[in-house]
Amino acid sequence: MVGAESMVAERLERLTDYPFARLRALLDGIQPPQDRDPISMSVGEPQDPCPDFVAGILDEHRADWNRYPPVGGTPAHNQACLGWLRRRFGAVADGLTPDQVLPLSGTREGMFLAAQALVPERKAGRQPAVCLPNPYYAGYEGSAVMSGAEPVYLDCRAETGFLPDLDALDPSLLARTALFFLCSPTNPQGVILPRDYLVRLIGLARRHGFVLAVDECYVEIYGDRKPIGALEAADGDLTSLLLFQSLSKRSNAAGLRAGFVVGDRALIEPQRRLRSYSAACMPLPIQAVAAALWDDDAHVAGVRDRYRQRFDAACASLAPHLPYQRAEAGFFLWLDVGDGVETAASLWREAGIRVLPGAFLSKAGPDGRSVGDRYVRIAVVHDPATIAEAMGRAAPILARSREKAAADLSTISNNEARRERAGGL
Numbered sequence: 001m002v003g004a005e006s007m008v009a010e011r012l013e014r015l016t017d018y019p020f021a022r023l024r025a026l027l028d029g030i031q032p033p034q035d036r037d038p039i040s041m042s043v044g045e046p047q048d049p050c051p052d053f054v055a056g057i058l059d060e061h062r063a064d065w066n067r068y069p070p071v072g073g074t075p076a077h078n079q080a081c082l083g084w085l086r087r088r089f090g091a092v093a094d095g096l097t098p099d100q101v102l103p104l105s106g107t108r109e110g111m112f113l114a115a116q117a118l119v120p121e122r123k124a125g126r127q128p129a130v131c132l133p134n135p136y137y138a139g140y141e142g143s144a145v146m147s148g149a150e151p152v153y154l155d156c157r158a159e160t161g162f163l164p165d166l167d168a169l170d171p172s173l174l175a176r177t178a179l180f181f182l183c184s185p186t187n188p189q190g191v192i193l194p195r196d197y198l199v200r201l202i203g204l205a206r207r208h209g210f211v212l213a214v215d216e217c218y219v220e221i222y223g224d225r226k227p228i229g230a231l232e233a234a235d236g237d238l239t240s241l242l243l244f245q246s247l248s249k250r251s252n253a254a255g256l257r258a259g260f261v262v263g264d265r266a267l268i269e270p271q272r273r274l275r276s277y278s279a280a281c282m283p284l285p286i287q288a289v290a291a292a293l294w295d296d297d298a299h300v301a302g303v304r305d306r307y308r309q310r311f312d313a314a315c316a317s318l319a320p321h322l323p324y325q326r327a328e329a330g331f332f333l334w335l336d337v338g339d340g341v342e343t344a345a346s347l348w349r350e351a352g353i354r355v356l357p358g359a360f361l362s363k364a365g366p367d368g369r370s371v372g373d374r375y376v377r378i379a380v381v382h383d384p385a386t387i388a389e390a391m392g393r394a395a396p397i398l399a400r401s402r403e404k405a406a407a408d409l410s411t412i413s414n415n416e417a418r419r420e421r422a423g424g425l
């Protein structure tokens, strides 16, 4: 009898456990306080409804549920995507055509299949690499590992503006890179990328022959400054580029499973081919809804305003306790608390607040340490009153964690100084 393990792809075993499975393992044995309602701030899921007009459109298109949808999208869907690109990023989108767009049942599946279609078996005579930012969205790792590539996790530290350090990329790595995932604005830190950075990375992609996949999932969720799109940095020329756009956060429609990819025709065609064999193509009624959502910017202004109010509430509660530089985009607080895992456990135990340790979003190095170890990620998605209540409970615990980390650090450096002095005697 052949063992069941031989029926499972070995690649699957290489995936890091999903962040929320790790969170459950950390918190399941811990009892939160009984006298207060628990508040979950771990999942980046919109808590507001998607626009009301969605119901009417679904109803109008109910006769289409019996039809198989076209892989490449309906003309109305793809035109709506292009229309939004023009309104959002300007005239640089004028040269794009509907055949450069593919509808996706959520960008996660789109990114996954893009990697399966576009990562060759060998690059520069070796196993190809797929680069991803660290911390990272789990979907990037899944795409990379299951394509047979080596995932290369590029640390994003405060010192490099929470971006992969392009100066540190080895020429031999660049030569075998097949695909490079970038999240713009960054997730979870909410940094708006400088134009120069995008321009430089686009140049590297073209020079070294890799696909630059820019995930712009949070490009519509921002505070005072509108994030630049990769389309603008590329001046409308999508050579070597794929841009992934999602309705999940923009339109509070995570359950709709709707997004699209737009890019270089030479990269879209292989995806179209693979998708005809494998994709859960977006049903026609959903394409109609997605088109209407891309056509409408008014509801998005409302979504943005509500996140602003939520950040205001979170910042007001945090300010008396700890310094916090407000994220420019997205809806997460990414807080340096010294020890993210310990802090997440304390927040749950003492305050009934569920947050995600940064370590669960980050790949650890051979020393077992990761760039996310010091952080917790807090989703600012609830109404302002709930956020004020949650952060009111959490802030003293967060401040205590930071102070403890600072004290530990000063003990370590005092000990080191003492050892040095002793060694010098």
Ligand SMILES: Cc1ncc(COP(=O)(O)O)c(C=O)c1O
Residues within 6 Å of the ligand: 044, 105, 106, 107, 108, 109, 137, 139, 183, 187, 215, 217, 245, 246, 247, 248, 254, 257, 258, 259
């Ligand atoms: C950074 C990032 N990219 C992509 C996605 C996938 O979005 P969707 O598949 O809902 O379009 C998510 C979802 O949480 C995300 O956080």
